[in-house]
Amino acid sequence: MSYTQVIRHIQNILNQCGDPVNLRPTGQQVMGDSLHMVIEISRVLIKKQNKCCSIPPPSPACNENPDDSYWINRIRISPSMADDYSKGSPYKDEEIKDLIANKTFLFGCQ
Numbered sequence: 001m002s003y004t005q006v007i008r009h010i011q012n013i014l015n016q017c018g019d020p021v022n023l024r025p026t027g028q029q030v031m032g033d034s035l036h037m038v039i040e041i042s043r044v045l046i047k048k049q050n051k052c053c054s055i056p057p058p059s060p061a062c063n064e065n066p067d068d069s070y071w072i073n074r075i076r077i078s079p080s081m082a083d084d085y086s087k088g089s090p091y092k093d094e095e096i097k098d099l100i101a102n103k104t105f106l107f108g109c110q
Helices: 003-016 079-086 093-102
Strands: 025-031 037-047 069-077
Touching: 003 025, 003 037, 003 069, 003 079, 003 093, 069 079
Parallel strands: none
Antiparallel strands: 025 037, 037 069
């Protein structure tokens, strides 16, 4: 399964929307409570609002977030989504934008 491809797509969309983040997986991943794979990334700030959308607060969230950004170090991805990418069927950019804007547990921080 290609979790890295999904993370790169999310990063590309955030970059296109005016948030120049670099989402770097650390190599750690565990199956989360909701049957999503929790991928650990190097801690990074993402904007709460970019040119495309508002980002829901990470869950769980870090306590020391700046006013205009969130600290994140985890991304939750469903195995079926990663499987689609590995089979050569990536999501469309608009689907990723919708995921970023509406999936309240996509990002996390611990």
